[in-house]
Amino acid sequence: MKKGKGMKFVGDSRVTADKQKFIPKDYSEYPGRTEAFWPNFLLKEWLVGAVFIVGFLCLTVAHPAPLEKLADPTDTAYLPLPDWYFLFLYQLLKYKFASASYFVLGAIVIPGLAFGALFLAPFLDKGKERRPHKRPVATSLMILSFVAVFWLTYEAAAHVDWEAKAENNKPEPPSTVEIDTSHPGYAAYENSCLQCHGGELEGGPAAPSLIGIERSVDEIKDIAVNGIGNMPPDQFQGTEEELQQLAEFIVSVNEQE
Amino acid sequence: MLQKMYDWIDERVDITPLWRDIADHEVPEHVNPAHHFSAFVYCFGGLTFFVTVIQVLSGMFLTMYYVPDIENAWRSVYYLQTEVAHGQIVRGMHHWGASVVIVMLFLHTLRVFFQGAYKKPRELNWMVGVLIFFVMLALGLTGYLLPWDNKAYFATVVTLQIAEGVPFIGEMAKTLLNGDPSIVGAQTLARFFAIHVFFLPAALFVLMGIHFIMIRKQGISGPL
Numbered sequence: 001m002k003k004g005k006g007m008k009f010v011g012d013s014r015v016t017a018d019k020q021k022f023i024p025k026d027y028s029e030y031p032g033r034t035e036a037f038w039p040n041f042l043l044k045e046w047l048v049g050a051v052f053i054v055g056f057l058c059l060t061v062a063h064p065a066p067l068e069k070l071a072d073p074t075d076t077a078y079l080p081l082p083d084w085y086f087l088f089l090y091q092l093l094k095y096k097f098a099s100a101s102y103f104v105l106g107a108i109v110i111p112g113l114a115f116g117a118l119f120l121a122p123f124l125d126k127g128k129e130r131r132p133h134k135r136p137v138a139t140s141l142m143i144l145s146f147v148a149v150f151w152l153t154y155e156a157a158a159h160v161d162w163e164a165k166a167e168n169n170k171p172e173p174p175s176t177v178e179i180d181t182s183h184p185g186y187a188a189y190e191n192s193c194l195q196c197h198g199g200e201l202e203g204g205p206a207a208p209s210l211i212g213i214e215r216s217v218d219e220i221k222d223i224a225v226n227g228i229g230n231m232p233p234d235q236f237q238g239t240e241e242e243l244q245q246l247a248e249f250i251v252s253v254n255e256q257e
Numbered sequence: 258m259l260q261k262m263y264d265w266i267d268e269r270v271d272i273t274p275l276w277r278d279i280a281d282h283e284v285p286e287h288v289n290p291a292h293h294f295s296a297f298v299y300c301f302g303g304l305t306f307f308v309t310v311i312q313v314l315s316g317m318f319l320t321m322y323y324v325p326d327i328e329n330a331w332r333s334v335y336y337l338q339t340e341v342a343h344g345q346i347v348r349g350m351h352h353w354g355a356s357v358v359i360v361m362l363f364l365h366t367l368r369v370f371f372q373g374a375y376k377k378p379r380e381l382n383w384m385v386g387v388l389i390f391f392v393m394l395a396l397g398l399t400g401y402l403l404p405w406d407n408k409a410y411f412a413t414v415v416t417l418q419i420a421e422g423v424p425f426i427g428e429m430a431k432t433l434l435n436g437d438p439s440i441v442g443a444q445t446l447a448r449f450f451a452i453h454v455f456f457l458p459a460a461l462f463v464l465m466g467i468h469f470i471m472i473r474k475q476g477i478s479g480p481l
Contacts, residue, residue: 015271032286041284060349070331071410080411085359119387122380130373
């Protein structure tokens with residue numbers, strides 16, 4: 001860099017006033033058939049990028065991002081699975097030598113050694129030779145790790161019924177109805193129906209949702225007394241007036257839809 | 258016109274050296290697929306960067322709708338998925354981009370490894386690259402929770418159990434991530450959101466900056 005007396009600056013800044021021409025380095029300084037990055041090579045990269053993004057967009061259109069049900073911490077039957085790129089660690093922790101009392105070995109020591117070796121690879125493989133077949137230890141360890149990760153991922157994924165899992169956990173549209181707990185029929189609902197049909201009429205393991213049904217007041221009164229399908233009779237306990245209010249309450253919730 | 262604007266700015270802030278660093282350099286023959294088709298392996302690093310840009314942009318658009326609290330997180334994603342124009346595409350890009358970026362990063366790592374391109378003088382850049390890999394995995398891990406659906410919740414519970422099992426610092430690490438020693442809930446989601454959207458991208462940008470500056474300083478490794 002030029003320095004010293006006689007330099008001129010723009011105003012009181014440190015930007016030099018006498019401009020040198022914008023001259024790219026001479027091609028002859030580089031061996032082989034080089035190409036200028038700007039704009040020649042960048043144009044080719046641009047084309048590769050365009051092809052890539054078209055393929056990528058096709059993927060996103062063909063396979064929308066999955067979304068399961070709203071998280072339900074009480075769902076004890078749910079099989080937890082990480083994203084696919086963590087499946088190999090997840091599978092490793094299933095083996096006897098890497099779980100329970102050997103948990104630290106499986107969760108910390110093995111992955112720690114593997115990723116530590118990857119991080120410090122330049123200091124473990126210090127030889128000058130770059131070609132893979134001239135450094136057999138590094139190459140074979142990497143191939144071995146690759147095969148192990150691939151195999152563990154396969155083992156983890158092959159035993160999962162992905163379609164059934166997606167089917168059982170389909171998202172349900174969020175309920176937009178509001179439960180008017182001051183409605184005269186709500187007390188009767190609370191006494192007779194809430195236990196199975198849920199606090200927000202959303203249904204449960206033993207009974208369907210009461211939202212989105214198209215039944216009249218009289219039909220609902222009849223079902224509350226006589227049952228329907230798996231629902232046994234005489235679920236409703238109370239007076240005739242309460243029965244009327246209950247049916248009107250359920251219909252009023254459905255009218256909000 | 259453009260040249261005049263460039264000169265006007267250049268006279269004041271001297272951008273020519275910056276321009277040279279970014280754009281004015283030679284692409285050697287051995288990395289140019291136009292000369293040797295097998296040089297396509299050199300594309301993986303660039304494609305990783307490209308997908309990272311897609312992730313940043315799609316993620317910025319997702320935050321226009323996403324609400325990081327347990328009452329509304331799932332609802333906002335569901336709304337985005339079903340009601341918002343092109344919401345499904347933007348979320349799809351972010352979802353699939355998260356996988357594609359890991360694949361590209363993996364291929365880039367294998368290319369550099371098998372070519373021995375991490376050897377002197379490029380040891381530091383290799384280590385920065387491995388750190389970028391870890392940050393990406395952490396981004397995937399924290400992003401997985403944000404939709405707050407069943408798979409997000411239960412995978413996070415398992416992750417936190419694993420963190421807890423680490424000797425000595427396990428409990429503290431879990432509480433740091435979780436926001437609470439035992440409850441996986443509102444605090445956890447807020448923390449994972451902050452980590453995913455602010456902490457990790459900040460780390461990623463710094464590391465990527467160092468990675469690229471070092472490439473520019475050292476040049477691409479020579480042919481085998």
